[in-house]
Amino acid sequence: MVSQRRRLSAASIGRLQQRFETLDAAEMIGWAIQEFPRSRRAVVTSLQAEGVVIADMAMELDPSIRVITIDTGRLPEETLTYLETLRAHWDRPIEVVYPEPADLQPFVASHGVNAFYASVDLRKQCCNLRKVLPLRRALGDVDCWLAGLRRSHSPARAAVPPVHLDTDNGGIVKLNPLIAWSAADVRAYMAERGLPMHPLYAQRYTSIGCAPCTRAVEPGEDERAGRWWWEADTDKECGINGVRQPLRIVEIAS
Ligand code: SF4
Numbered sequence: 403m404v405s406q407r408r409r410l411s412a413a414s415i416g417r418l419q420q421r422f423e424t425l426d427a428a429e430m431i432g433w434a435i436q437e438f439p440r441s442r443r444a445v446v447t448s449l450q451a452e453g454v455v456i457a458d459m460a461m462e463l464d465p466s467i468r469v470i471t472i473d474t475g476r477l478p479e480e481t482l483t484y485l486e487t488l489r490a491h492w493d494r495p496i497e498v499v500y501p502e503p504a505d506l507q508p509f510v511a512s513h514g515v516n517a518f519y520a521s522v523d524l525r526k527q528c529c530n531l532r533k534v535l536p537l538r539r540a541l542g543d544v545d546c547w548l549a550g551l552r553r554s555h556s557p558a559r560a561a562v563p564p565v566h567l568d569t570d571n572g573g574i575v576k577l578n579p580l581i582a583w584s585a586a587d588v589r590a591y592m593a594e595r596g597l598p599m600h601p602l603y604a605q606r607y608t609s610i611g612c613a614p615c616t617r618a619v620e621p622g623e624d625e626r627a628g629r630w631w632w633e634a635d636t637d638k639e640c641g642i643n644g645v646r647q648p649l650r651i652v653e654i655a656s
Pocket residue numbers: 474476518525526528529530532533611612614615640
């Protein structure tokens with residue numbers, strides 16, 4: 403069967419990268435809405451503030467834009483409560499995708515329910531099963547997705563482009579409209595629009611993921627220091643955003 407999926411060439415993406423460096427977030431989102439049919443574009447958010455901002459901006463341009471989130475099965479209760487808060491605030495559905503039990507069962511049987519604490523490799527396997535694969539399934543009918551990465555999030559994200567081909571998900575277009583925003587910009591937008599905040603931000607969380615893998619941060623720590631806090635010298639990424647950084651080799655004195 404011939405694929406109906408729309409693909410942009412690497413050359414087109416290169417030109418868009420140059421152009422989008424000078425566009426603001428609403429203009430980038432507007433481009434995606436104009437360029438792709440409604441059923442084939444989506445905002446993907448973990449319900450952190452950045453994704454909520456993008457969803458809100460996109461809804462201003464297309465009230466029925468698809469909004470997708472992943473329930474990994476290990477989210478904090480506060481995130482599920484917040485999902486309901488947002489559904490009520492926007493008065494519209496949010497698509498929720500889940501890991502496949504058949505994917506998880508062999509992993510949990512072999513390594514236990516908290517395997518992520520045992521090694522970086524097992525942590526990344528858990529993220530793959532609970533986040534990467536569900537997202538891949540969700541994006542199966544999507545040609546362009548939008549996410550809330552900021553360059554100021556972490557050193558690993560400092561060079562994130564405004565748009566790129568997501569080769570992990572079939573070469574579709576991935577848009578990062580908030581790359582130039584600061585955390586203060588995000589808070590200001592949320593306040594101006596009267597958007598409800600995820601309740602964990604009030605408890606010194608600056609980045610929010612699964613409950614066992616996220617903690618509050620201390621003053622002066624990096625924004626993403628509370629993610630997989632027991633890991634040293636990793637990129638603090640789960641694999642869904644295409645951000646990769648080689649692990650630093652640490653010499654251990656013998
Ligand atoms: S953040 Fe933790 S619990 Fe969630 S998918 Fe990754 S390793 Fe698993």
